[in-house]
Amino acid sequence: MTPPSANPVDVLIVGGGIGGLSAAYALAREGLRVRVLERAGAFGEVGAGLQIAPNCTRILHDYGLLDEVKSLGVLPRSMVMRDAVDGGELTRLDLADLERVYGFPYLVIHRSDLHGVFLRACRREGVDLVTDARVTGYENTSSGARVRLADGRADEGRIVIAADGLHSVARRLLIDDEPVSSSYVAYRAALPIEDAGRDVDLSEVSVHVGPRCHFVRYGLRGGEMLNQVAVFQSPKALAGEEDWGTPDELDSAFAATCPDVRSGIPLMWRDRWWRMYDRDPLMTWVHGNVALLGDAAHPPLQYMAQGAIMAIEDGWVLARHAAARRAGDGAIDWQGALAAYEAVRPEHCRRVLTTARAWGELWHLDGLPRLQRNALLRARDPYDYSFTDWIYGPTALTPEEEPPMFTPIPLDTADVSGLPGDTDAPAPAASSPRG
Numbered sequence: 001m002t003p004p005s006a007n008p009v010d011v012l013i014v015g016g017g018i019g020g021l022s023a024a025y026a027l028a029r030e031g032l033r034v035r036v037l038e039r040a041g042a043f044g045e046v047g048a049g050l051q052i053a054p055n056c057t058r059i060l061h062d063y064g065l066l067d068e069v070k071s072l073g074v075l076p077r078s079m080v081m082r083d084a085v086d087g088g089e090l091t092r093l094d095l096a097d098l099e100r101v102y103g104f105p106y107l108v109i110h111r112s113d114l115h116g117v118f119l120r121a122c123r124r125e126g127v128d129l130v131t132d133a134r135v136t137g138y139e140n141t142s143s144g145a146r147v148r149l150a151d152g153r154a155d156e157g158r159i160v161i162a163a164d165g166l167h168s169v170a171r172r173l174l175i176d177d178e179p180v181s182s183s184y185v186a187y188r189a190a191l192p193i194e195d196a197g198r199d200v201d202l203s204e205v206s207v208h209v210g211p212r213c214h215f216v217r218y219g220l221r222g223g224e225m226l227n228q229v230a231v232f233q234s235p236k237a238l239a240g241e242e243d244w245g246t247p248d249e250l251d252s253a254f255a256a257t258c259p260d261v262r263s264g265i266p267l268m269w270r271d272r273w274w275r276m277y278d279r280d281p282l283m284t285w286v287h288g289n290v291a292l293l294g295d296a297a298h299p300p301l302q303y304m305a306q307g308a309i310m311a312i313e314d315g316w317v318l319a320r321h322a323a324a325r326r327a328g329d330g331a332i333d334w335q336g337a338l339a340a341y342e343a344v345r346p347e348h349c350r351r352v353l354t355t356a357r358a359w360g361e362l363w364h365l366d367g368l369p370r371l372q373r374n375a376l377l378r379a380r381d382p383y384d385y386s387f388t389d390w391i392y393g394p395t396a397l398t399p400e401e402e403p404p405m406f407t408p409i410p411l412d413t414a415d416v417s418g419l420p421g422d423t424d425a426p427a428p429a430a431s432s433p434r435g
């Protein structure tokens, strides 16, 4: 490996996940010298799926990468939400119409395929990609910022972007906080479609929502693969046990779900699982010449399927502001660019993080609130986009461009009289997002 400090760069990026690589590409295509420091021995991603909404495919189009991403993914025709207990349909999105409304498609793709698209794009743009480089410390200098590596070396850039994920070291420069456990755990599976053992409709993204659990299913790689995510609340986590989220809990969490969901559970990977953490929103992301990006700044619960998307948006916004502040001699007003980035992105991501928490609560309701939720979702006009405009529209570059949020509908406005089911549980005080 080349000693990192041998060749100074404009932008030093810590972390080669989707956030770090997409930001590296965004900045390198503006003509900047960019280096990525990744702690792992190779650049890579976990082999499971990602949903990519129009607010991201719009950026991929701008990057000239959308056709490649489309060729590797699947363009589903609809997204259908069903009740995980009785299997009944609750609501749907017509994704062809969604593309007509927002101008760009909703697609699903293998994470490693999207990561690979950015890795190849970075190589084409001459990004210096360094592995086995674990960053342990950051400091501002008179001319930029410096990082320290675990092996004793140092490196520096005019600015440093920390895209080092949920357990970010750089975040400690800004706040002394910890990841927040949701007590939920995610199991994943990505397998050849012929191993599914039955017919699965890959023209849809299917989401089953149930008491303390949900199940997501869609196709990958042009329909050659099936992707599944099974998420549930861990009783052992609630009891304070260390060893939580284990496969025995998976089976009992889904025991009372409908046959369609139950048939997917034996296919889940059982040798690894993902405990679900987020962090409280952080509104300050810049410390001198060091800026947070991606999960380092805003790790969400994944219910909005916007975590990787927010990371990609961050890099696009920062690169646009850097390009807009380049003088004739090529020098960039980085303080201005970082201030413009920080003026717009934290508020957008705060909205996504808090909506994801509320959306997860809504998905996992039981008793009367579950029936109220179902009634509201069934009453929804599938062609009403007032609840997605704030998220799927163009990514805001300034606070003024950030669209208004949707109007929540209180659960207790639902008419559930005459519906069969358990109506003993109290209704929660919280109101629900539309949709």
Ligand SMILES: Cc1cc2nc3c(=O)[nH]c(=O)nc-3n(C[C@H](O)[C@H](O)[C@H](O)COP(=O)(O)OP(=O)(O)OC[C@H]3O[C@@H](n4cnc5c(N)ncnc54)[C@H](O)[C@@H]3O)c2cc1C
Binding pocket: 014, 015, 016, 017, 018, 019, 020, 037, 038, 039, 040, 049, 050, 051, 052, 133, 134, 135, 136, 163, 164, 165, 166, 168, 169, 186, 229, 274, 293, 294, 295, 296, 299, 300, 302, 305, 306, 307, 308, 309, 310, 311
């Ligand atoms: C079950 C599940 C489903 C999801 N589904 C979706 C979805 O459908 N759509 C969506 O948009 N998002 C989704 N997400 C969220 C998404 O996966 C993340 O938000 C996104 O991957 C974050 O990317 P990142 O690059 O910021 O961080 P990471 O992917 O965590 O990358 C951080 C990188 O930094 C490296 N690193 C860490 N520390 C150091 C260090 N000290 N020095 C050097 N390198 C370091 C790591 O090795 C890693 O490569 C989902 C998440 C989960 C758990």
